[in-house]
Amino acid sequence: MKRALLCLPILFILFLGQARNARAESPKPVGEEAAVRAVVESYLHGLKFNDVTGFQKAFWPDAKLYFVRKSGELGQLTQQDWYKGFAANAGKEEPGTLRIAAVDVTGTVASAKIQEDYAEGRYVDYLSLVKFGGHWKIVNKVYDFMPAKKAER
Numbered sequence: 001m002k003r004a005l006l007c008l009p010i011l012f013i014l015f016l017g018q019a020r021n022a023r024a025e026s027p028k029p030v031g032e033e034a035a036v037r038a039v040v041e042s043y044l045h046g047l048k049f050n051d052v053t054g055f056q057k058a059f060w061p062d063a064k065l066y067f068v069r070k071s072g073e074l075g076q077l078t079q080q081d082w083y084k085g086f087a088a089n090a091g092k093e094e095p096g097t098l099r100i101a102a103v104d105v106t107g108t109v110a111s112a113k114i115q116e117d118y119a120e121g122r123y124v125d126y127l128s129l130v131k132f133g134g135h136w137k138i139v140n141k142v143y144d145f146m147p148a149k150k151a152e153r
Helices: 002-024 031-049 052-058 079-084
Strands: 059-068 074-078 097-106 109-118 121-132 135-147
Touching: 031 052, 031 097, 031 109, 031 121, 031 135, 052 059, 052 079, 059 079, 074 079
Parallel strands: 059 135
Antiparallel strands: 059 074, 097 109, 109 121, 121 135
16 A cells, blocks of 8 residues: 555656656647648738738738727728738837637638737737638638737636
8 A cells, every 4th residue: 555655656747747748749730731820920920020021922812801890890901901001110020929829721721810919909810711723822801809908808
């Protein structure tokens, strides 16, 4: 009985070590998920550095951006209208943290959830991507903004 009790701490330590190794060895995305993530990374670079060229690499030219206005109405921007908002700060790095929260790929369609944290609040983007002509492109974006106090929840 004493031996069994002495073995428990050793087994617990071994278990923790294996759990830590499993987390460290999580698989890297491969194949289509990696290709989708590469397009989304180009989009994130565009956001971070006000880089319209990065957006143009990621988006299908006719892609639309949707959001809900403060009035509760659906707002829509074309790519060209959206790009105009970045012109004044082209090349300037924006403070904040941007990350890919999730990616899901099924055949030639995919979705990505993006989280952008800034001092004033959090944007959450949902991107729809399609693979055609051998390349992934963002064809649609919907997003919401939560002021800092709501984003902390």
